[in-house]
Amino acid sequence: MRKLLIISIIILSYVSISNTYTYFSKDHIIKQIKLDRHWNKLIDAIIQVESKDDSLIVGSGNAVGVLQITPIYLEQVNKIYGTNYTYKDRFSKVKSIKIFNLMNAKYNPEKDLYKAVKLHNPTAKRSYYNKVLKEYQKVKHTKSVN
Numbered sequence: 049m050r051k052l053l054i055i056s057i058i059i060l061s062y063v064s065i066s067n068t069y070t071y072f073s074k075d076h077i078i079k080q081i082k083l084d085r086h087w088n089k090l091i092d093a094i095i096q097v098e099s100k101d102d103s104l105i106v107g108s109g110n111a112v113g114v115l116q117i118t119p120i121y122l123e124q125v126n127k128i129y130g131t132n133y134t135y136k137d138r139f140s141k142v143k144s145i146k147i148f149n150l151m152n153a154k155y156n157p158e159k160d161l162y163k164a165v166k167l168h169n170p171t172a173k174r175s176y177y178n179k180v181l182k183e184y185q186k187v188k189h190t191k192s193v194n
Contacts, residue, residue: 093183
């Protein structure tokens, strides 16, 4: 399975751009895989802090779902990307993660972990970041949810 994944990544590394091909080095691919692992660990950690992985949880300020997405957060993503996510979509773990990733693609394309936490909960105190960091360190493996 791992060999198939590596072969797939190498094949996908040849990206067609205006009839030219760009080759990504093995180091670049490995760096991207590590970044994705860290990113998925961060998402899992935020989910644990926000909801303990409960998709149906309703928090304060109309925040709901595993990532406690607020209406304004959802509306911002819809406005930026022209998407049609509904308030009900916030109860879907998969859609909530997509919404989170879209927001970060716009305002945090480098996938800076600290910036992602701050972007997700801009009014949170340092203790919130510490809780996320503690959960992040607990995450042993990640499931790809992107």
